[in-house]
Amino acid sequence: MTDTEKVIEIQVLRYRPEQETEPVLQSFKVPFTDDMSVLQGLQYIKDYLDGTVSFRWSCRMAICGSCGMMIDGKPKLSCKTFLREYYPAGLRIEALAHMPIERDLIVDAGDFITKLESIKPYIIPKEPRTLEQGEYLQTPQQRDMYEQFSSCINCMLCYAACPQYGLDKTFTGPGVLALMHRYNADSRDGASAERMDLGYAHEGFWGCTAVGYCSVVCPKGVDPANAINQNKMNSAINYFTRFVTPKGGTK
Amino acid sequence: MSKRRPYVRSMDGWWKRDAYFVKYMAREVTAVFVAAYAVVLLVGLVRLAQGQAAYEGWLAALKSPLSLVFHLVLLATFVYHTWSWFNIMPKTMPIMFVGGKRVQPGMITGAGLAAAVVACLAVLLIVRGVAS
Amino acid sequence: MKRSNEPIFWSLFGAGGMLAALIGPALVLITGIAVPLGILFPADTMSYAHMLAFAQSWIGKILLLAVIALFMWHAAHRIAILLHDFGVHAVTVVKVVCYGLAFAGTVIAAWTLLGL
Ligand code: SF4
Ligand code: FES
Numbered sequence: 041m042t043d044t045e046k047v048i049e050i051q052v053l054r055y056r057p058e059q060e061t062e063p064v065l066q067s068f069k070v071p072f073t074d075d076m077s078v079l080q081g082l083q084y085i086k087d088y089l090d091g092t093v094s095f096r097w098s099c100r101m102a103i104c105g106s107c108g109m110m111i112d113g114k115p116k117l118s119c120k121t122f123l124r125e126y127y128p129a130g131l132r133i134e135a136l137a138h139m140p141i142e143r144d145l146i147v148d149a150g151d152f153i154t155k156l157e158s159i160k161p162y163i164i165p166k167e168p169r170t171l172e173q174g175e176y177l178q179t180p181q182q183r184d185m186y187e188q189f190s191s192c193i194n195c196m197l198c199y200a201a202c203p204q205y206g207l208d209k210t211f212t213g214p215g216v217l218a219l220m221h222r223y224n225a226d227s228r229d230g231a232s233a234e235r236m237d238l239g240y241a242h243e244g245f246w247g248c249t250a251v252g253y254c255s256v257v258c259p260k261g262v263d264p265a266n267a268i269n270q271n272k273m274n275s276a277i278n279y280f281t282r283f284v285t286p287k288g289g290t291k
Numbered sequence: 292m293s294k295r296r297p298y299v300r301s302m303d304g305w306w307k308r309d310a311y312f313v314k315y316m317a318r319e320v321t322a323v324f325v326a327a328y329a330v331v332l333l334v335g336l337v338r339l340a341q342g343q344a345a346y347e348g349w350l351a352a353l354k355s356p357l358s359l360v361f362h363l364v365l366l367a368t369f370v371y372h373t374w375s376w377f378n379i380m381p382k383t384m385p386i387m388f389v390g391g392k393r394v395q396p397g398m399i400t401g402a403g404l405a406a407a408v409v410a411c412l413a414v415l416l417i418v419r420g421v422a423s
Numbered sequence: 424m425k426r427s428n429e430p431i432f433w434s435l436f437g438a439g440g441m442l443a444a445l446i447g448p449a450l451v452l453i454t455g456i457a458v459p460l461g462i463l464f465p466a467d468t469m470s471y472a473h474m475l476a477f478a479q480s481w482i483g484k485i486l487l488l489a490v491i492a493l494f495m496w497h498a499a500h501r502i503a504i505l506l507h508d509f510g511v512h513a514v515t516v517v518k519v520v521c522y523g524l525a526f527a528g529t530v531i532a533a534w535t536l537l538g539l
Contacts, residue, residue, distance in 0.1 A: 057296035113308060137308075140297030148297050184393070185386055203312065203508065206302050241424035246433070249319075249504050250379050253311045269383040272433060279430035306508065319508065322501030325443055328451060329494035333532055335454075336487060339478055340535045343471045350469065353459040362455025369447040376444035403444070411449035415463075418453055422468040 045071040048123055049130035050081050052093060055141045063141060065132070066090075072123045078133065079107050079118040082145075095145035102259055105195035109145050110134040115200035115257045138199055138206035152196055155212050159220040159235055166230030182227040189222035189267050191260040198254035198264050204247055211247035212238065214254035214264035220244075221267035240278070245271045318375040324368035377403030432500050432522065439497025442489065450490065475539070484536045492529040499525035 050070050055063040068085050076084075079097055086093050095118075098104040102120040109118050112131050123131070139147035169176065198214035199205050205213040212220075220239060224232040238244045248268045255265040306312040338349040352358055380403050381396030388394065457463040467473060477483035499521040506517045 055298050057298070058294060063298060063300075137300065138302075140299045142295070142297055181388065181391075184388075203302070203305050206305060207507070207510075238424050240426045242427040242429065243424060244427075246427040246429040249508070250382060251312070251315045252379060252382060253309070253315070255382070256311065263382075265382045266384075266386075269379075270385045272383065273385075276430035276434055279426070280434075303510070316505075316508070319501050319505045322498040322505065325439075325447070325494050326498035326502065328447075328455075329491050329498065329528065332454070332487070332491050332494075333528055335474075336478065336491065336532060336535050339471070339474055340539055346471045346474065350459075353455065359456065359459060362451055362459075365455060366448060366451045369443065369451050372440075373444040373448060376440055407445050407448075410445040414446050414449040415453065418468065419464055422465045422473070 045073060046127060047071050048081070048127050050078075050085065050123075051130065051132040052082070052085070052144070053132070053134040053141075054093070054144055055135070056092070056143060063134075070123075072127075074122070074124045076123050077119050078109075078111055078116075078121045078123055078126075078131070081123050082118065082133070093145075094143045103193055105193035108136050108195045108197045108200065110137055110200060115197040117195060117197070117259050120259055136196055136200040138202065139196070147196075149196065151209060152194075152199060152213070152216070155216045156194065156219070159212070159216055159223075159238065160231060161216075161219050161223060163223060163226060163229045164231035164234075165228060176228040178227055185227070186222045186225040189218050189225065189262055189264075192219055192222070192262050193260055195259065197257045197259060198262075201253040201257040203251060203253075204249055208247065210243050212243050214248075214268065215262070217245060217248070217271075218262050218264035218267035221271060236275075236278075239271060240275050245269075245275055248272075317371070318379075321368045321372040321375070324365050325372065328365050328369070373404070373407050377407065432496070435493065435496035435525075436500035437497075439493035439495070442493050443497060447494075478536060478539045484539075488529075488532050488536055491532045492525075495525040495528040496522075 047069050050068045051065045052068065053063045054060070054066045068089050070081050070084050070089075072081060072084075077100070079095075079100065082093065082095050083097075086095075095107070095109070097107040097119060099106075100119045102117050105117075107118045108115060110116075111118065111121055111133055112126065113134075115136060118133070133145065135141045135145045136147045139149065139151070142148045165176065192215055194215065196215065198218075202211075202214050205211050217239070220235050223229050224235055224239075236244075240246075245268050248265075250265065250269055252265045255263045258264065306316045335346070335349050338345040353362075377400045381399040384394075384399055386393065453464065454469065458469045478487060503517050503521040506521075507514065511517055
C-alpha cells in the first residue's frame with residue numbers, strides 16, 4: 041500500500057471567541073496514511089481545508105509537551121497518537137479538559153504555569169558548593185528516588201485527567217505536585233521544608249483523592265499519583281509529630 | 292480592549308465521561324456499604340445491651356430474606372473494596388528497593404490481597420474455633 | 424498556606440479502610456450470611472450468651488469498637504469526598520455531618536461497650 045490514501049473523519053471542537061458563544065464541532069475529511077499522527081491530521085486540515093483551526097505544537101516527538109488534546113475524550117499527545125487507531129470510525133478532538141479554552145484546541149495554561157513557578161521547581165542546594173569543591177555527588181539509588189518524577193514535560197495531560205483539579209482550581213494538581221516531590225526527593229536539595237508549606241495544605245497533597253487517572257494518561261511514566269500519595273503518609277506523620285520532633289514541621 | 296473570552300466547560304456529570312472515572316466512583320461508593328454494615332453492627336451492639344429479647348429480635352431480623360440479600364450485596368461490595376484498596380495501595384507507597392531492585396506495584400497489590408485472604412481465613416477459623 | 428487538618432481524618436480513613444479490606448468480607452460472611460443461615464458455624468455462634476460474654480471481655484470490647492468506629496470513620500471520609508465529587512460544594516456542612524455521624528457512632532459504641 042504505497043500511496044493509496046484512506047480518508048478519515050476528524051471532528052474538531054472549534055471555539056472562536058469573536059464569533060461563537062460556545063464551542064461547536066466541525067467535521068473534516070482527511071486523507072491519511074498509516075504513519076500519520078493526529079497532529080499531522082490537524083496540520084493537513086490547517087494547510088488544505090481550513091487555515092483558521094488553531095492548535096499548539098512544536099517538537100512532533102513527544103518531548104515539548106505542547107500538543108496535548110482530548111482525543112476521543114482521552115487526554116493524549118496528538119503527535120504520539122496515530123490516525124490509524126481511529127480508522128474507520130473517525131475521531132473527535134477537543135481542547136484539554138479542565139482548562140479554559142482560549143481558542144479552538146488551545147487552552148489557557150496560565151494557572152498551570154503560576155502553580156509550577158510557585159513550587160520552586162529547581163534545586164536549592166542543601167549546602168552550596170563552590171566551583172573548586174566540585175560537583176554534587178549522588179549515588180545511583182539516590183537518583184532513582186526522583187528520576188522518574190523528573191521526566192515531566194509539562195504537557196498538562198494529567199490536569200485534563202484529574203477531576204479534583206476540574207472541580208477545584210485551588211488544587212495544585214498532579215504534574216506540579218509530582219515536580220514538588222521530584223525536588224524534595226533529590227538528595228542534593230535542601231528546600232523541602234519551604235515547599236511543604238504548600239504540600240501540607242489542602243491545596244497541596246490533601247486535595248488529591250487518589251483517582252489515579254493522571255498516572256494512566258501521563259506520556260512519560262511520571263506516575264504523579266504515586267508522587268502525591270506517598271507524601272500523604274509523610275505529611276500525616278509530620279502533622280502528628282511536629283510538636284515533639286526537634287526539626288519539627290514548617291511552622 | 293481584550294478580545295479574550297476563555298470558555299470554561301462544565302463539570303456536570305464528569306464521572307460519566309470516562310470508564311476510568313466510573314471505576315473510581317464505584318470504589319468510593321463502597322463506603323456507603325461499609326457505613327451500612329457498621330450501622331448494622333452498632334444496632335446489634337445496642338440491642339445486646341438492652342437485653343436478651345431485644346438482641347434476639349436483631350438476630351431474627353438478620354435471618355429475614357431481605358437481610359440475607361442485603362448482606363450478599365454487602366459481601367460483594369466488601370470484596371470489591373478489598374480489591375480496589377490494594378489496587379491503589381502501590382500509589383501510596385514510597386519507592387522501595389529490595390536487594391537493589393525496585394519493588395514493583397504488582398508485588399505490593401499481590402502481597403496486600405494475599406494478606407487479606409489470610410486474614411479473612413484466620414478470622415473464619417478463629418471464630419469457628421472459639422464457637423465450637 | 425494553611426496547614427490542612429486532613430491528616431486526622433485521613434489516618435482514621437486509612438485505618439478503617441485497611442481493617443475493612445483485610446477482614447471485612449469475612450465479618451460480613453459470618454454475621455450476615457453464614458450464622459443467620461446456620462451454615463459453616465455452630466448454631467449458637469452469635470447467641471445472646473456468647474455475644475454478651477464477648478462484649479464484656481476487654482479484647483471483645485476493643486475489637487467491636489475498632490470495627491464499628493473505624494468502619495464509620497472510613498466511610499465518613501469517603502462519603503464526604505463522594506458528595507464533593509457529585510458537586511455538593513458546601514464543604515463545611517458535608518464534613519460536619521459526615522464526621523459528626525461517625526463521631527456519634529463512635530460515642531454510642533464506646534458508651535454501650537463500657538456499660539456492658
Ligand atoms: S506528570 Fe506526565 S502528564 Fe503530567 S504534565 Fe508531566 S509529563 Fe504531562
Ligand atoms: S509536539 Fe511536542 S510533545 Fe507533541
